[in-house]
Amino acid sequence: MPLATLLIVLVVLTHEGLEQRARFMRTVFWAGLVVPVVFYGLLFNMVAGRITPNLGMQDTLDIAELLSSRDLIISDWGGTPYLIPSRPHSLSLVGVALEAQLNADDVQAQIQKEIEATVQRGGDVYFYLLLDLSEEEWNISLGQRVKLPYALLDDCRKNATPVMQLRLQTTFGRPLYLWKLNVNK
Amino acid sequence: MLLYLLLLTQQYSGDGMRWYAMITGDAPLQLGGTARLLYPPLARLYFYLAHDILGLPASFALAQSMNALFGGAGIACLAYILFSFTRRWSLALGGAAALACSLAYSLHATDMTEPMPGVFLSLLALAFSVAYVTWTTPPRWLVMAAGASVGLGASIYQSNALTVVTVGAILFLCDAGAPRSRRLVNLLLCVAVAGAVALSLYVDAFLVTGSARTLPEAVAQSLKTEAETTQGIYAEISLRRVGVLIFGLGEALFGLRAIGGKSTHFFSQGLTPEVAWTVGLVAWSVATVALIFAPYAIRCAKLSDKGQRTVVAGLIGLLPGLCR
Numbered sequence: 001m002p003l004a005t006l007l008i009v010l011v012v013l014t015h016e017g018l019e020q021r022a023r024f025m026r027t028v029f030w031a032g033l034v035v036p037v038v039f040y041g042l043l044f045n046m047v048a049g050r051i052t053p054n055l056g057m058q059d060t061l062d063i064a065e066l067l068s069s070r071d072l073i074i075s076d077w078g079g080t081p082y083l084i085p086s087r088p089h090s091l092s093l094v095g096v097a098l099e100a101q102l103n104a105d106d107v108q109a110q111i112q113k114e115i116e117a118t119v120q121r122g123g124d125v126y127f128y129l130l131l132d133l134s135e136e137e138w139n140i141s142l143g144q145r146v147k148l149p150y151a152l153l154d155d156c157r158k159n160a161t162p163v164m165q166l167r168l169q170t171t172f173g174r175p176l177y178l179w180k181l182n183v184n185k
Numbered sequence: 186m187l188l189y190l191l192l193l194t195q196q197y198s199g200d201g202m203r204w205y206a207m208i209t210g211d212a213p214l215q216l217g218g219t220a221r222l223l224y225p226p227l228a229r230l231y232f233y234l235a236h237d238i239l240g241l242p243a244s245f246a247l248a249q250s251m252n253a254l255f256g257g258a259g260i261a262c263l264a265y266i267l268f269s270f271t272r273r274w275s276l277a278l279g280g281a282a283a284l285a286c287s288l289a290y291s292l293h294a295t296d297m298t299e300p301m302p303g304v305f306l307s308l309l310a311l312a313f314s315v316a317y318v319t320w321t322t323p324p325r326w327l328v329m330a331a332g333a334s335v336g337l338g339a340s341i342y343q344s345n346a347l348t349v350v351t352v353g354a355i356l357f358l359c360d361a362g363a364p365r366s367r368r369l370v371n372l373l374l375c376v377a378v379a380g381a382v383a384l385s386l387y388v389d390a391f392l393v394t395g396s397a398r399t400l401p402e403a404v405a406q407s408l409k410t411e412a413e414t415t416q417g418i419y420a421e422i423s424l425r426r427v428g429v430l431i432f433g434l435g436e437a438l439f440g441l442r443a444i445g446g447k448s449t450h451f452f453s454q455g456l457t458p459e460v461a462w463t464v465g466l467v468a469w470s471v472a473t474v475a476l477i478f479a480p481y482a483i484r485c486a487k488l489s490d491k492g493q494r495t496v497v498a499g500l501i502g503l504l505p506g507l508c509r
Contacts, residue, residue, distance in 0.1 A: 001307050001351075003287060003437045003438070004307075005351055005502045007263070008267065009499035010474065010477050011271060011276050012270050013488075014276060015270070015492075016486065017480050018273075020486040020487070024480065028477055029477065032469070032477075033283055034283045036439075037282075037283045037438050037439065038286040040286075041288060041291055045286075045292070045440050046192040046286070049195065050191075050195060050295075051195070054195055056197075056199075057197055080199075
């Protein structure tokens, strides 16, 4: 809505200016705003979005084949951003943090509880997106916003192994894996 | 609308996909939380009508098509608003095309994300208020319809409640021929209708679904903002925010791929071609807006009284959006 409101202001200014500075206003409005936005939007956003398959969706289908309904997948927002038809249990780190009022100790305890519950029902624990993040990448979202320290998952980092390389990459272009936690059953 | 239907995205935003099982009826229907209260029921209703009644095949594209329809209708509302203010079809269509192809709008109009139905209702509310201030003998139901649209929009996507500021500013400032008392009554009427519609939908939804057992409990839940439910993790006043505003214009118009999730850290890999392209698009966006304002700033052109009022109303309407 802010963009729509801004465009109303810009169009009214252009309209008023056309009476006094016709050529200038017409050039700025059409050559500066309308034509570039329409051209770029159509070509690089809409057409590109239409013809380019989503790598995250394909990753999700691969993950779905691997995981069973007894397993647990821990990620930033829970599950993967897409569909997992077999519906394993999922844990959203951000969701847990919000419920724990951003208290890292409570988040840690909740993660441990979920891991134990998964082991008890005979499932495996997987991490998606979290263990591949560098400290800098972690701090941009989970550190600064949700106040979770990078060290929160140190134990999991030590005891997990990558089981599948994904097509998606981290924000800074690092490879992304699905990690499996090694636990004694 | 047709363009959106032809170009439905394969990028599938995670924000939209999380509702898909509910939309198709594979998962039990729930409210969308305070921030997106009626989005899941609305999307489910659309899917039910399109698939179960009209017999269209179930697919991601079918779920996305609801936003394409709302997106197209929203663009029609904007074209009407721009034409009403300028009486020039070229400007109305040019401005509407710019919004239609901007990333901020087309991203939602070609996918199954939550904001689009509410954005349409917000633009509809603006269209009702603009009709009221531009028609020669406008009926007062236009003011109430504007309020009702804002209220309904807010119950689908909570932040659309902020549109009441723009609608109120238009009703109060742009209705130049009316006495101040009538403009004030219209403003209050619009705000009251918007509040009543939104609150009654929220309270009813919470009571009907059993999320709240008593009326006071339902009212308390209705007034909970997204900032409260997310512990304020998105609320932030900082220097970074200023950067977000400047880059936000380029992102909203074009989409800046070098920024994606990197925020202020996007210079960390140096001035790569992707970063240079991003900076160029931001500079282009800011320069274009500045150039449109320039003739008035350096007094080469003067605004008419009507133009002044419209621009001030628009700028007031921008304030809450920028402060979010």
